Structure formats: structure tokens, C-alpha cells
Amino acid sequence: MKTITIEGQLRTETGKKATRQIRSQEMVPGVIYGGEKEINFAAPVKAFKDLVYTAEFQIAEVKVDGKTYRCILKDLQFDRVNDSLDHIDLLELQDNKKVIATLPLHFTGTSIGVKGGGKLVIKMKALKVKTLPKYLREFIEVDISNLELNGNIRVEDVKAEHMEILNSPRIPIASVVMTRQLKQEEAAAPAKK
Numbered sequence: 001m002k003t004i005t006i007e008g009q010l011r012t013e014t015g016k017k018a019t020r021q022i023r024s025q026e027m028v029p030g031v032i033y034g035g036e037k038e039i040n041f042a043a044p045v046k047a048f049k050d051l052v053y054t055a056e057f058q059i060a061e062v063k064v065d066g067k068t069y070r071c072i073l074k075d076l077q078f079d080r081v082n083d084s085l086d087h088i089d090l091l092e093l094q095d096n097k098k099v100i101a102t103l104p105l106h107f108t109g110t111s112i113g114v115k116g117g118g119k120l121v122i123k124m125k126a127l128k129v130k131t132l133p134k135y136l137r138e139f140i141e142v143d144i145s146n147l148e149l150n151g152n153i154r155v156e157d158v159k160a161e162h163m164e165i166l167n168s169p170r171i172p173i174a175s176v177v178m179t180r181q182l183k184q185e186e187a188a189a190p191a192k193k
Contacts, residue, residue, distance in 0.1 A: 006051070028088055032064075034097070095132070153172065154173065158173070
């Protein structure tokens with residue numbers, strides 16, 4: 001799994017004045033929670049670029065005050081005016097504690113319905129799961145080979161070993177719909193008989 005290393009420094013002062021000063025130095029204030037204690041830190045804006053601006057699921061190794069914390073991204077706050085990263089929340093991974101994470105879906109195979117002239121419509125790009133950190137992975141693979149025309153793959157059809165999927169089981173994640181051309185061909189077919 002892809003891991004990003006972030007070098008940070010411990011924040012001793014909190015509050016608006018201290019936070020403004022950190023941001024003026026092109027640093028982002030953040031917090032790591034979920035471990036023994038909450039750690040307030042700050043790191044350069046550029047250090048978070050690969051973690052924040054991607055659809056991939058990644059683990060962040062944050063080095064603060066000589067210690068390394070394995071974390072996942074939990075929450076972000078952006079400035080309303082200039083859209084810059086204002087604050088970041090990270091959840092420390094504990095080997096024996098389950099975490100909730102959003103994992104992207106990767107669709108594999110070519111659908112039977114698409115081969116028959118249908119169009120694949122992706123309705124969900126990620127699923128929320130609850131699992132132990134050792135079972136976290138970059139994505140959940142979904143095979144769409146058996147997806148027929150006007151068929152759906154629902155959340156309940158996804159098999160993710162050692163993971164509890166938290167999304168509603170009846171929600172469709174992918175379907176194959178009829179294209180306009182296929183509808184026209186079907187409408188013209190009975191007229192020829």
C-alpha cells in the first residue's frame with residue numbers, strides 16, 4: 001500500500017492567534033487522534049499535497065518530535081475564500097482497534113451487457129468499511145464480467161474479506177443501461193416482421 005511520509009513539528013500553542021501565525025508560514029495545523037493521546041502538529045502545505053489531492057487510499061507516516069505515527073486521513077478543512085488547506089485531522093492506526101475508512105472501488109473485466117451494446121454507468125466510486133488496520137488496502141476490486149444489460153451490481157454483491165461494509169446493501173454501485181442506438185434498433189425490429 002502506498003505510504004506518504006510527512007515531516008511535522010509539535011504545536012505547543014493553540015488558539016486563533018497561534019493558528020494564524022502557523023498558516024502565515026505556509027504551514028497547515030493538524031491533529032492526530034485515536035492513539036494514547038492527541039497530538040497537535042503543523043507541517044508544510046506541500047507535504048499534504050499527495051495525501052489530499054488524490055482519489056487513492058493511502059497511509060500517512062507522520063514524523064513529529066522524533067516519533068512516527070501511522071495514520072489515515074479523517075477530515076479536511078479548506079479556506080472558504082481562497083480554497084487553501086486550513087486544517088487536517090488524521091486518525092492514528094492501532095493494530096487491535098478497528099477503523100472506519102473509505103476505500104475506492106476498482107472495476108475489472110468487461111461486462112456482458114457492454115459487449116451487447118449497453119453502456120456501463122458507475123454510480124459509486126468508493127465504499128465505507130470498518131476493519132482492522134492490517135486488512136486495509138488501496139482499493140476494493142469489483143468484477144463486472146457477469147453484469148448484463150439493464151443489470152445492477154449492488155453493495156451487497158461486493159465481497160471484501162475481513163471488512164464490514166457500512167453502506168446500505170441495496171444501493172447499486174454499477175449498472176449497464178441501454179444506449180439510444182440499442183433502443184432504436186429494438187423499436188425498429190418488431191416493425192420488420
